[in-house]
Amino acid sequence: MPDLQMVVCMKVVPKPEEVRVDPATRLLDRAHARSEINPPDMNALEFALELKDRYGGRVSILSMGPPFFEPYLRVGLATGADHIYLLSDRAFGGADTLATTYTLAQGIQKMGGADLVFCGEESSDGATGQVPSGLAEWLDIGQITLVSDVDIDLARSVARGRREIRGGYEIVEVPLPAVVSVKTASNEPRFMDYRLKPGASDEGRVTVWSKTDLQAAETYLGLPGSPTTVSELTQAPTGERKRELLTGTPQEIAQRLAELLRDLCPNVPETSRKS
Amino acid sequence: MVASLYSVAEEQKAIWIFLEQESGKLESVSLELLAKARQLADRVGWQLTGLLMGNSIAELAQEAIAYGADEIVLAEHPLLADFTVDAYCHVACEAIMCYKPSVFLLGVTPDGRDLAGRLAVRLRTGLNADCSDLRLTPESGILAGEVSGFGGGVLALIEMQNHRPQMATVRPGVFLAGQADFSRKGNVIRLPVNLTEAMINTRIIERVVGARTDLTQAPALVVGGRGVGDKFGMLRELADLIGGDIGATRPPVDEGYIERERQIGQTGVVCRPKVAIVCGASGAFHFVVGIQGADIVIAINSDPQAPIFDFADYCIVGDVFKVVPALIAALRATHEVSYA
Numbered sequence: 001m002p003d004l005q006m007v008v009c010m011k012v013v014p015k016p017e018e019v020r021v022d023p024a025t026r027l028l029d030r031a032h033a034r035s036e037i038n039p040p041d042m043n044a045l046e047f048a049l050e051l052k053d054r055y056g057g058r059v060s061i062l063s064m065g066p067p068f069f070e071p072y073l074r075v076g077l078a079t080g081a082d083h084i085y086l087l088s089d090r091a092f093g094g095a096d097t098l099a100t101t102y103t104l105a106q107g108i109q110k111m112g113g114a115d116l117v118f119c120g121e122e123s124s125d126g127a128t129g130q131v132p133s134g135l136a137e138w139l140d141i142g143q144i145t146l147v148s149d150v151d152i153d154l155a156r157s158v159a160r161g162r163r164e165i166r167g168g169y170e171i172v173e174v175p176l177p178a179v180v181s182v183k184t185a186s187n188e189p190r191f192m193d194y195r196l197k198p199g200a201s202d203e204g205r206v207t208v209w210s211k212t213d214l215q216a217a218e219t220y221l222g223l224p225g226s227p228t229t230v231s232e233l234t235q236a237p238t239g240e241r242k243r244e245l246l247t248g249t250p251q252e253i254a255q256r257l258a259e260l261l262r263d264l265c266p267n268v269p270e271t272s273r274k275s
Numbered sequence: 276m277v278a279s280l281y282s283v284a285e286e287q288k289a290i291w292i293f294l295e296q297e298s299g300k301l302e303s304v305s306l307e308l309l310a311k312a313r314q315l316a317d318r319v320g321w322q323l324t325g326l327l328m329g330n331s332i333a334e335l336a337q338e339a340i341a342y343g344a345d346e347i348v349l350a351e352h353p354l355l356a357d358f359t360v361d362a363y364c365h366v367a368c369e370a371i372m373c374y375k376p377s378v379f380l381l382g383v384t385p386d387g388r389d390l391a392g393r394l395a396v397r398l399r400t401g402l403n404a405d406c407s408d409l410r411l412t413p414e415s416g417i418l419a420g421e422v423s424g425f426g427g428g429v430l431a432l433i434e435m436q437n438h439r440p441q442m443a444t445v446r447p448g449v450f451l452a453g454q455a456d457f458s459r460k461g462n463v464i465r466l467p468v469n470l471t472e473a474m475i476n477t478r479i480i481e482r483v484v485g486a487r488t489d490l491t492q493a494p495a496l497v498v499g500g501r502g503v504g505d506k507f508g509m510l511r512e513l514a515d516l517i518g519g520d521i522g523a524t525r526p527p528v529d530e531g532y533i534e535r536e537r538q539i540g541q542t543g544v545v546c547r548p549k550v551a552i553v554c555g556a557s558g559a560f561h562f563v564v565g566i567q568g569a570d571i572v573i574a575i576n577s578d579p580q581a582p583i584f585d586f587a588d589y590c591i592v593g594d595v596f597k598v599v600p601a602l603i604a605a606l607r608a609t610h611e612v613s614y615a
Contacts, residue, residue, distance in 0.1 A: 097402050098277070098395065122542070128404035129383075133360065133392030142476040143360060143393075146385050160480070165385045166297075166536060167487030171480040184542065185529045220277050227279070227401030227438035230431045231419065241572060242588040253591055254601035257573065260589065261606065264550045264571055265495050265517045 004057025004154070006048045007114040009104060009135070010041040010076065012069040013125045037072050040120030042189035044182040047150055048118050049080045049190065055154060058082045060111065064092055064103050070206055077200035078192040085111060089210040094223030101134035103221060106214040108139060116159060117179045121146060132181035142174030148186035152176065279400040279438040281375045286439045288416065290316050291376040293367070294325040294339050294347075295387055301335055303447060303489055304382030306342050310453035311445075312380060313343035315411040324348060324376065328366055330356035333463070340461035343453060347461065348374070352468040359477040360389040362470055368397050370466050371440060378411070378418050379440040382447060391444050401435040403443040407545075418443060423541070423564065448491030448545040448568070488520070488536045495519025496548045498539060498566070502555020502576065502595055505532040509599055510554060516606040519548065524562045539565035555595045558583025575599070 018033035048059045061076045063069055064087040073084045087107045095103060108114055117139070122129035136143035144150070147161035148169070159178045163170045164186075192200075199205070211221060219225060246253050290312045295302040309325070316323040325344040327336055329351060336347040350366045367390060371379065379394075381387045383405055395402035406420035407430075418441040419434045435441055490496065497514040499507055499521065507521060514521045522539040523532070539546055540562040547568030554575050556562060563586045566572055574587035575598050584590040591598055 097392070097404070098399070101392075101396060128402070129388050130392040130395070130402055130404050133389050134396045134402075137364075137393040137396040143389070144477075145389050163385070164535070165484065168482070168484035170482045173478040173480055174476050224276055227277070227399075227435045228403060228433050229435065231434055232432040234430050241586055243584060243590060244588060245590045245592070247592075250593060250597040250601040251605070253593065253598055254605040257589070257591075257602050258605040258608075260571075260573070261495075261517050261550065265519070 004051070004055050004116070004152075005112075005114045006051065006057060006059045006116045006118065007062050007108055007111065008041070008045045008048045008059060008076070008081070008118045009131065010045065010061050010063050010073060010120075011038045011123050012036070012063070012065060012072045013038045013123055035068075035072060037075065038120055038123045038125075040122060040124075040182065040184040042120075043184060043187055044118040044120045044180075045076055045079065045081065046187045046189045047147075047180070047182055048116070050187075051116070051150075051152060052080065055152065057115075060085055060114075062104060062107055062111075063087065064095070064100060064107070067208070074200045074206070075192060077202075077205055078197045079190050080193065080196060082205075084206045086206060086208045087214065088208050089221075091211045091218065091221050094226060095221070096226035096228045097128060097130045097134055098227055099221055099223075099225035101131055101138055102225065103214070103216065104131070104135055105138035106216045107209065110209065110214055113177065115176045116152070117177070119179065119181045121181055121184045129181075132179050136179035139177070139179070141177045141179060143179040143181070144172050144174055145181040146183045147180055148183045150180055150182075276437070277399050280372065280398050281439055283437060283439055285375050286377040286416075287375050288319075289322040289324055289374070289376040290378040290380065290411075291324045291326055291348075291371070291374075291440065292344070293379070293381040293387060293390065294327040294335070294344075295382055295384060296327070296329055296332055296335055298484065299332060299335070301338060301342075302382060302384060303452060303491060304384060304387070304445070305339070306452035307447065307450040308380050308382060308445060309339060309343040311409060311450040313453065315409065316345075319411055319413045319416065321377070322346060324374070326350070326367060326370055328355050328363055336461075336463045337457070338455065340459050341455040341457045343459075345461050347463045348466050349463055350466040350468050352470050354470045354472070354475060355468070357479055357482060358386045358389075359475055359479070360386075360393055361475045361477055363390050364393045364397065365470065365474060366466070366468055367394055369469070371398065373466070376440050377416055379442050380409075381442070381444045383444045384447070387444060391442060395442050398440065398442075400438040400440060400442055403433050403435070403441070406443050406445050407449055409443060409445070417441070446545050447489075448547060451547070488534065490520055490522050490537060490539065490544050490546050493520040493522075493546065494549050496522050496539075496546055496551045496566070496569070498522045498524065498551055498553045498556060499527055499533070500524040500554065500556025500562075501526040503527070505530070506596070507533050509596075509603075513552070513599055513603050513606075516603060517550070519550075522546065524556045524559070541565065553583055553587070554599060556583055557581050558586055
């Protein structure tokens with residue numbers, strides 16, 4: 001059997017707490033926000049690297065975005081990934097889920113396919129969590145989403161994952177190739193390996209593909225390929241609260257809170273008020 | 276531009292909802308969607324249809340009608356007994372291509388997300404995911420979804436002009452479920468199901484669903500952050516005294532001090548209790564969105580600069596381990612007096 005081919009989809013996102021809306025233009029001001037690899041994607045990479053440790057094979061990082069993503073993604077090389085494929089073209093900009101998943105699928109096909117495609121549960125900026133199953137549909141392969149553990153059975157050519165569902169879990173098997181999305185925080189992403197660090201800056205380990213390289217249908221790409229449009233953008237209201245400071249000893253505060261809770265919660269019994 | 280499988284000109288003026296069920300019970304998020312969609316449908320004079328898939332679940336059709344549906348499209352088949360994205364997507368796609376609704380809404384649950392993501396690509400349509408509000412314009416029939424990004428700090432209105440169905444997903448707890456009215460009448464249409472084993476790639480080896488926690492329905496919540504460490508027993512005691520439940524911010528969940536389904540916020544559940552008592556949480560934005568719908572927020576934190584105090588009605592700068600036990604004692608005293 002040829003080497004196990006694994007792809008990890010990763011995204012570089014602005015740190016959520018540093019993004020603001022420019023009140024004048026109503027546009028997102030990302031310029032003053034620092035970037036990072038979308039944290040859930042590090043959990044996805046970790047599972048791929050664990051499978052590589054166990055079975056060998058090759059781990060490729062796949063990302064769609066501007067050239068500035070590259071140095072962030074190289075961190076993945078220093079943790080054990082083999083190669084980076086960056087899909088970068090102005091024509092990819094403004095993509096919603098449909099266009100994003102199409103473009104990523106084209107990238108995977110251009111790479112010659114993969115046995116396993118890993119994704120993080122969701123991105124911290126978009127947070128739609130819809131890429132994994134949309135991608136699986138374009139590739140016409142199976143999926144296991146929200147896994148907290150995953151393994152493969154090479155002899156039977158299946159992936160087996162523990163899928164976290166509300167109030168429990170499922171153990172699910174799908175034939176390879178398959179898309180696997182990883183439940184956030186289900187593993188401890190490893191640190192950079194300093195022995196790998198020098199190689200992480202090798203020129204030859206990053207491949208950048210444009211729309212021409214992908215032979216993608218232009219109508220499916222970027223903003224024109226996206227059914228959804230943003231009609232309005234605003235800073236979220238913070239919600240006006242009273243912000244009343246309660247002071248005193250813990251006992252005095254507790255007394256005051258107990259009275260408040262008695263009015264608010266029907267299940268707290270009435271007390272006979274002492275005068 | 277990519278065209279969806281059917282056009283605006285072909286659409287049926289109807290709102291469809293994915294009625295998700297687990298072990299013969301409708302998901303709370305489906306009931307919440309029914310209530311919201313009922314309002315939208317009444318405003319524009321459209322029909323509200325529930326798509327119900329499963330095995331031996333026909334009696335749920337009447338329940339969905341009681342909660343607001345005009346019509347149920349019912350697909351029953353042994354291969355729909357447990358959710359697999361292969362089977363559910365196949366059947367949902369056939370149903371939608373048969374009736375061509377203008378709008379299709381789903382709840383954000385593990386299965387709802389799986390289905391939504393695949394179905395939107397199969398139908399070549401847009402997907403407005405994780406909406407915090409929905410608006411439907413009567414003249415144009417355009418659905419706008421309010422979506423928050425960047426941990427809730429930014430709000431966008433997102434819509435699609437030329438693609439159908441207009442798909443959107445909503446998290447549990449965002450909308451309020453209505454009251455069931457079992458005198459409501461509605462049609463139940465049985466959909467012929469063409470499924471074979473060969474069409475299903477997913478094999479469920481084991482499935483364990485235990486007692487499920489539903490914080491969206493809790494009238495009161497006691498929420499622990501990093502500052503309470505693993506002392507959730509103390510919070511449980513307080514919650515029991517006020518007839519509520521306990522939740523957590525992300526750090527205690529990641530530490531394994533409490534179950535993940537009790538995580539509140541953007542990547543957890545969105546709650547709307549009468550009162551939320553937030554203990555030892557700093558007040559990160561992605562957490563705060565989960566309690567924005569609370570009538571009253573009480574915050575206890577030893578750091579006077581903690582952002583949580585900007586999102587609270589009553590602010591207590593103090594030691595959680597002193598204030599909470601004192602509060603438990605005060606509420607106990609109340610009990611004793613009232614039972615005397």
